Amino acid sequence: MDRNSAATLLEQMPDPKRTGSLMAAGRVSGLVARGDGNVGLVLDVADLTRAEAQALEIAIGERLRAGGFQSVRVIQTAERGAMPVGDAAVIPGVRHIIGVGAGKGGVGKSTIAAGLALALCRRGLKVGLLDGDIQGPSLHILLGVKERARATAEKRLIPMEAHELKMLGMGVMADPDKAVAWRGPMVAGAMLQMATVADWGELDILVIDLPPGTGDVHLSLAQKLKPSGALVVSTPQELARADARRAVAFFEQLMVPVLGVVMNMAGMAGPDGSTLYPFGRPEGELAPGAETLAELPLDPAVVEASDSGRPLADGPVAQGLDRVAEAVARKLRL
Numbered sequence: 001m002d003r004n005s006a007a008t009l010l011e012q013m014p015d016p017k018r019t020g021s022l023m024a025a026g027r028v029s030g031l032v033a034r035g036d037g038n039v040g041l042v043l044d045v046a047d048l049t050r051a052e053a054q055a056l057e058i059a060i061g062e063r064l065r066a067g068g069f070q071s072v073r074v075i076q077t078a079e080r081g082a083m084p085v086g087d088a089a090v091i092p093g094v095r096h097i098i099g100v101g102a103g104k105g106g107v108g109k110s111t112i113a114a115g116l117a118l119a120l121c122r123r124g125l126k127v128g129l130l131d132g133d134i135q136g137p138s139l140h141i142l143l144g145v146k147e148r149a150r151a152t153a154e155k156r157l158i159p160m161e162a163h164e165l166k167m168l169g170m171g172v173m174a175d176p177d178k179a180v181a182w183r184g185p186m187v188a189g190a191m192l193q194m195a196t197v198a199d200w201g202e203l204d205i206l207v208i209d210l211p212p213g214t215g216d217v218h219l220s221l222a223q224k225l226k227p228s229g230a231l232v233v234s235t236p237q238e239l240a241r242a243d244a245r246r247a248v249a250f251f252e253q254l255m256v257p258v259l260g261v262v263m264n265m266a267g268m269a270g271p272d273g274s275t276l277y278p279f280g281r282p283e284g285e286l287a288p289g290a291e292t293l294a295e296l297p298l299d300p301a302v303v304e305a306s307d308s309g310r311p312l313a314d315g316p317v318a319q320g321l322d323r324v325a326e327a328v329a330r331k332l333r334l
C-alpha cells in the first residue's frame with residue numbers, strides 16, 4: 001500500500017464535474033500514503049456544492065478502503081488558483097512545484113536545491129528555481145547571477161536566466177536587504193509573490209529552496225501552491241537528523257508528500273584513499289517512509305564551485321544529484 005497504489009485507485013474514479021479522473025482533473029493534491037495503510041489527501045471542492053463534496057469524500061473513502069487502505073483522511077479545501085495542469089498548477093504553465101527543506105541551516109540545502117535544479121535540466125526538463133529563503137538568499141551567488149530582475153509592462157517579474165534554468169529570489173530583487181526586518185507573514189508573502197507574479201513561461205518543474213526549519217513559508221507553500229512534494233536535506237550527524245525528522249513530520253502534517261531525503265556530507269575521501277566520516281556514518285532511514293535518495297560526499301570542489309558561481313556538472317556530488325533528479329522525475333512521472 002503506497003502512494004502509487006492510492007493514485008492508481010483515484011485515477012480510476014471519474015471527476016464529478018471536470019474532465020478526466022480525479023487525479024487528471026487536479027481534484028486531488030497532497031496525496032500521502034504510509035506503509036501501515038493510512039492515506040491522506042487534499043480535495044479541491046471549490047466548484048462543488050456541500051452535498052456533492054460530501055458525496056465525493058465518501059466515495060473516495062469507500063474506493064480506497066476497498067483497495068486495501070485502512071484509514072482515509074480527506075481534507076476539503078475551497079482554495080483555488082488557476083485551472084490545474086497535472087498535480088500542481090496553481091501557477092499557469094508550471095506542471096510541478098517541489099520544496100527543498102531541511103531541519104537546520106548549514107547542511108547544504110541551497111547547494112542541493114541548485115544542484116538538483118541543474119540535474120533536472122540535464123535530463124532535458126524545463127526548470128525554474130525560486131529562492132524561498134527570503135531572509136538569507138544565496139542561490140544567486142551559487143549560480144553567479146549578478147544582475148537584478150526586471151518586470152514586464154504588466155508588472156510581472158522576469159526570472160533570470162542562469163545555466164539553462166530560470167531563477168528568482170530576494171538576492172536578485174532591487175532592494176535585497178529590506179527583507180531582513182520582515183515578520184513571518186511578510187516573508188511568506190514575498191515567496192508567494194515571486195512564485196505567482198513571475199512570468200515563468202512553461203516549466204516542467206519549479207524547485208523552491210525553503211528556509212531552514214519549519215515556518216510560515218512552508219505553510220504558504222503547502223496551502224497556496226499545491227506542491228507535488230518535498231525533499232528534505234540532512235547530514236548524518238544526529239543533531240541534524242533529529243531536526244530533519246521534524247521537517248519530514250511537518251511536511252506530512254501539511255499533506256505534502258515527502259519525495260525523499262538527501263544525505264549530504266556523508267563521508268569524504270581521506271588522504272590515503274580511505275573514507276572519513278566527519279559528520280558520522282549515514283546509517284539507516286531518517287524516518288519511516290522517507291527514502292534516502294542519495295548520499296553525497298563532502299567535497300571541497302563544491303565549496304569552490306559555489307563561491308565562483310559555477311556549479312559542478314560532474315564528479316561524485318553531481319552524480320549523486322543526477323540520481324536524486326532521476327528519482328524525482330520518476331516519482332512525478334516527468
Ligand code: ADP
Nearest residue numbers: 105106107108109110111297298299302303306
Ligand atoms: P544551507 O542552505 O543548508 O544553509 P548551503 O547550501 O549554504 O547550506 O551550504 C553550507 C556550506 O556547505 C556552503 O559553504 C556550501 O558550499 C557547503 N557545502 C554544501 N554541500 C557540500 C558538500 N557536499 N561538500 C562540500 N561542501 C558543501
